[in-house]
Amino acid sequence: MNIKTKDVQNQYQGCIHTPQLWLKDTVLGLEQFEFSKMDDTIFNEVLPVNLRLGKRVERFVGNELKQNDTIEILLENMQIQDGKRTVGELDCILKQDDTPIHLEVIYKFYLFDECVGTTEIEHWIGPNRNDTLVKKLTKLKEKQLPLLYSEHTKPILEDLKLNAVDIKQFVYFKAQLFVPYTSEIPEFKLLNRHCLAGFYIHLSEIGKFTDCKFYIPSKLNWLMAIQTQVTWLNFDSFSGQINTLIHEKKAPLCWLKRPNGTFEKFFVVWWS
Template sequence: MDLNTKDIQLQYEGFLNTPFLWNSDAVFDLKQFEFLKENSATFNNGIVKNLRLGKRVERFVMHELIQKKNINILAENIQIQNGKTTVGEIDCILTENEHPFHLEIIYKFYLYDETFGTTEIEHWIGPNRNDNLVKKLTKLKNKQLPLLYNSFTNPLLKKINLKSENIAQRVYFKAQLFVPLSLKNNSFDLINNECIQGFYIHFNELKQFSDCKFFIPSKINWLQAVQTQTRWLTYNLFLTKVEDLIKQETAPLCWIKYPNGEVQKFFVVWW
């Protein structure tokens, strides 16, 4: 297995093992697409080398779904057009046991910041503060899901012989969550606490981990579980590499290996 194939397989396994951000319709009344998970953990499709993380996840979801005998994919990644203008994109229309569903796919990395917003849901933000959970949920509810009922979607529905009023809507929303060190053992009311993958820390606070080793995976490998057999960096070398990213106001996801051999994911933030 070449390195790229091995990495893709590890990404797929990391994706599969990421829990849904909530169960049923606990958040914003958006229902997760819940189905019996008994899939093979092997991903045997090729992926374009530079395919970005979001599109990569869409490929992984499709691969996961087609393993199911009772699921049939009718359309995926369909651009809805008004002449030459793109109105939006529908991620997937499928049938499960012949019941049609419109599915929107989301995979996110969020950090819990009590200084942002006023409610638990508002406190979850992107690593670089230019994204947040409420913004994404609002976009889903007000823009992405209503696209099914847009008149410009009719040609697609006609093609697959369905009417919008007969199609149920679901989201497939997975996330990796990170909390401040002070909240490491905290549990949250509205989200699935199994999504918490690690902590985050400000660059200036890294010194407390000077006896640890580190690794900075590429963004597409953020999906992976921490790999123990890797080229671990010493604290000083890690600090130099991270400082360059922090100066660019980029918060990297990193792996940490403690002196006792324990490993974990964490973000280093600039804000």
């Protein structure tokens, strides 16, 4: 298995084993899709090298769904057109035990900042602060899911012999969550605590880790579990690379190897 193929398999395994961001209850009226999972699935498709993380996740989830005998996928990644204008995209239409379902697939990385908003949902933001959980949930509720009922979607559903009013809607929303270093774990009432994946620090705090080793994975490899057989950086090399990224206002996900042999994921952020 070459390194690229191995990376894709590790990304796939990381993706399918990432927990859903919430479980039984709905969040803002959005309900998570549930199906029986198989641990031993592998990913057999060939992906374009430059396929970005979000689209890659959609392919991974599609592969996982196809392994399930109760699920039949009817369409994936269907762009909805108004003439030459694209009005949106349906991630997936499937049947689960003959029930038609419209499914939107989401995979996110969020950091906890209690200074943002006042509720549990509002405190979670993207690593570069240009994305928030509330913004994504609102977009799903107000734009992505209602697209099913658009007049421009109707011909596509007719081809599938489906009527929008008969189709149930779910999200498949997975996430890795990160909290400030050494802070108390926030209370989880709505969201799934098992999504906690690590911590984050400001650039000024990296001096606390001078005796550790580091690795900065590519963004596509943010999906995967920490791989121990990589070329670990010492603190000086890491510090140089991180300073460059932070200067460009990029908040990278990093892997940390402590002297005692334990591993952790963490973000270094440029904002304070």
